[in-house]
Amino acid sequence: MVLAAGVGAVVFWPDRQEPATATPAPSVSMSPSASATPLTPLQQAEVALAGQVQALLKGDEAGWLAPVDAKLRSRYRTIFQNLRALELTSADLTIEGQPKMTGAVMKIRVDLNYCFSGVECPAHRSDPGAGAPMMINTLTLTPRDGSYVITGMAASGVKNYLQPTPWESSVLTVARGQRVIVAGPKSQAKNISRVLPLAEKAAAVADRYGTRLRNEQKKYRVYLADDKSWRTWYDGSAPPWSVAYHLPLNGVGSDIVVKSGEVMSVGDAQVTEIIQHEMGHAVTLNDTRNWDDEDDLWLIEGVAEYIGYQPRKPQNSYSRDALRYVQSRKGPIKTIALPPLSAKSDDLTVTRLYATGHFAVGCLAEKFGEEKMFNFVALVLREGVEPRFASEAALGKPFKTVDKACVSWIKQKL
Numbered sequence: 001m002v003l004a005a006g007v008g009a010v011v012f013w014p015d016r017q018e019p020a021t022a023t024p025a026p027s028v029s030m031s032p033s034a035s036a037t038p039l040t041p042l043q044q045a046e047v048a049l050a051g052q053v054q055a056l057l058k059g060d061e062a063g064w065l066a067p068v069d070a071k072l073r074s075r076y077r078t079i080f081q082n083l084r085a086l087e088l089t090s091a092d093l094t095i096e097g098q099p100k101m102t103g104a105v106m107k108i109r110v111d112l113n114y115c116f117s118g119v120e121c122p123a124h125r126s127d128p129g130a131g132a133p134m135m136i137n138t139l140t141l142t143p144r145d146g147s148y149v150i151t152g153m154a155a156s157g158v159k160n161y162l163q164p165t166p167w168e169s170s171v172l173t174v175a176r177g178q179r180v181i182v183a184g185p186k187s188q189a190k191n192i193s194r195v196l197p198l199a200e201k202a203a204a205v206a207d208r209y210g211t212r213l214r215n216e217q218k219k220y221r222v223y224l225a226d227d228k229s230w231r232t233w234y235d236g237s238a239p240p241w242s243v244a245y246h247l248p249l250n251g252v253g254s255d256i257v258v259k260s261g262e263v264m265s266v267g268d269a270q271v272t273e274i275i276q277h278e279m280g281h282a283v284t285l286n287d288t289r290n291w292d293d294e295d296d297l298w299l300i301e302g303v304a305e306y307i308g309y310q311p312r313k314p315q316n317s318y319s320r321d322a323l324r325y326v327q328s329r330k331g332p333i334k335t336i337a338l339p340p341l342s343a344k345s346d347d348l349t350v351t352r353l354y355a356t357g358h359f360a361v362g363c364l365a366e367k368f369g370e371e372k373m374f375n376f377v378a379l380v381l382r383e384g385v386e387p388r389f390a391s392e393a394a395l396g397k398p399f400k401t402v403d404k405a406c407v408s409w410i411k412q413k414l
Contacts, residue, residue, distance in 0.1 A: 041106050042099055044148050045141055049093040049110065056091055059084060069142075069151040075169065076150075082167035085174040086181060086221065088114055090121040092132075104143045109156050111136050117181075117219035119253045128160040133249040135168055136160050162249060166223045166233050166257075179203035184224035184260065191224050191264050198272045205310050206279035212374055213382070215283050218253065222275060224260045233257060240343060241350045244274050246281035254282050277308030284377060290384035297340040299387075302357025303377050306365070314355075314362040315413040323355035324414055336360035336406050337387065337399075359413065363406035368395050 039047070048067040055063025061080055068076045083091075092113045099106035113132035115121035125131030140152025166172065166183065174183040175192050180199040182192045199222050210216045225233055234257070238245045243262040248254045256278040263274055281304050309317045326348050327333070338353050364373040372394055379390035391399035 041101065041104070041141075041148070042095065042108075045095060045099070045106065045108060048141070048148050048150075049095070053091055053093045056080060056083065056088070067148065067150055069149050072150060072153055075153065078171050079168055082172050082174075082183075083114065085172065085176075086167060086183065087117045087176070087219070089118050090115045090132075092124055094124045096126055099141075106141050106148075107152075108139055108141065109136065109158070110139045115252055116221065117253070119218050121252065122250075128158065128162065130250060132252055133162050134160070135163060135165055161237070162234065162247075164232060164235070166225075166229065166255070170229075179207065180220045180222060182222045182224065185226050185229060187226050188224040188260055191260055194264075194268075195222065195224060195258075195271065195275070198268055199275050202272050202276035202279055205276055206283050206307060209280065209307055209374070210283035212371075213283055213378055215286060215382075217279075217282055217286065220256065220279055220282060221253075222256045222258060222278075224258050224264075227261055230257070230259050230261075239341070241341075241345070241347065244278050246278045246285070248286055248288075251287045254286050256282070273308050276310070277304045280304035280307030283307070284381055288382045288384075290380075290382055294340050296337075296380050296387065298336060298338045298353055298357040298360065299377065299380055300357075301354050302359075302361040303381070305354060305358035306361040309358070314358045317358070319355040319358040320414060322351050323359065323410070326352040326355065327414070332411065333407060335403055336363070336410070337403060356410070359410045360406050362413075363409045364395070364402070367402075367405065367409070 052064055052067060055061070055066070061077065064080045065073050065076055094111045094113065096109040096111055099108040111124060112135040113121070113124050114134070115132055122131050124134070128134055128136060136156040136158050138152075138154045138156045139150055140154075141148040142151040143149075170185055172183045173186050173189045173192055174181060175196045176182075177196050177200045180196065180203050182196045182199055184192055199220065203220055206220070207216065223229075223233070230236065230238070234247055234255075238257070238259075242259075244256065244258040246254055246256050256275065258274065258278075263271055281300070284303055284307075285300070305317075305319065306314070309319070314320065329348055330352065333352070333356055336356060336359075338356055341350055341353060361373065361377075364376060368376075376387075376390050376394035379385040379394055380387055385393070388399045391397060391402050395402055
């Protein structure tokens with residue numbers, strides 16, 4: 001067990017050889033000692049949090065709950081059990097800023113950084129959009145019987161796109177496979193059992209492309225959301241047209257969220273395609289150096305569709321009927337590089353982008369070979385290279401030439 005401690009931060013990495021043993025409740029004297037300088041309230045809080053995170057990583061529920069007031073223990077127990085079931089492998093609890101004191105009672109911002117399934121976990125950063133993913137809360141700590149006890153847990157007011165998480169407030173049902181973890185509210189237990197083998201099948205396909213892109217995933221997490229969860233998890237920020245989405249966790253792995261009410265009514269083949277599509281996003285977008293990829297949404301969704309529909313080609317998939325229908329209403333496409341969508345995009349516009357993107361990537365694979373196609377994808381989506389430069393580098397032709405050729409190819413395939 002290694003402990004790294006700094007001002008306001010305690011970080012633990014679990015030793016896999018250590019058995020889970022009970023962590024004694026932190027007991028920090030609040031009265032002066034003849035042999036030592038008394039700890040400040042902030043230092044006392046750090047000690048309590050250090051004991052908590054150590055207990056979390058060891059699987060010691062009693063130690064995790066030790067500094068928590070009875071009224072909060074149900075929520076803290078839920079967090080503990082969910083994180084353990086989701087294969088938490090590193091965590092830290094970091095105090096940001098100075099406590100606000102009311103007498104001896106303090107309020108502090110506390111960040112819970114977390115990483116799953118053995119991914120390399122970066123150091124804490126104050127910015128929620130950098131470093132390890134985090135859950136941010138304002139905790140109230142109250143002195144009681146010589147120690148500080150956590151008596152309040154409230155929203156911090158800090159904008160964090162990764163909150164609320166699926167695991168922080170409701171007990172999850174969790175099923176674990178070799179490559180995939182599937183989780184959701186208790187109401188989704190039956191669906192979770194159905195989805196796990198389908199997701200494992202999808203992962204086998206996505207893994208091939210992760211290897212090709214040198215972006216292998218440690219494990220995939222799929223959450224099945226009921227209607228309430230869909231509106232609240234991750235601030236309910238899914239595009240209005242979506243039935244599933246992939247969310248990178250600051251580049252440290254990602255989560256896939258599926259709208260159960262929409263997806264679970266279709267057959268197994270379609271469920272697999274939807275999950276395989278989202279896993280396609282994981283292997284193409286996770287840990288990317290491109291922070292401005294929305295301009296290339298046609299390629300983002302196109303390559304995810306290409307992976308999602310494997311082994312079928314676009315002309316043998318739903319994309320063919322979809323694009324035929326769209327073109328009958330909106331006319332033929334003039335470029336494969338369609339503009340990005342917005343919250344106001346209508347169904348035809350959304351369908352045209354997805355289907356055209358699928359055909360565009362299929363065209364690149366057929367005309368230049370899958371290896372060069374993925375080299376192009378990697379340059380544009382992972383390195384942030386503009387398509388006009390990536391085309392010359394990966395495909396050996398100007399993008400205008402490639403674009404024109406693929407528009408013609410799509411017309412032939414329809």
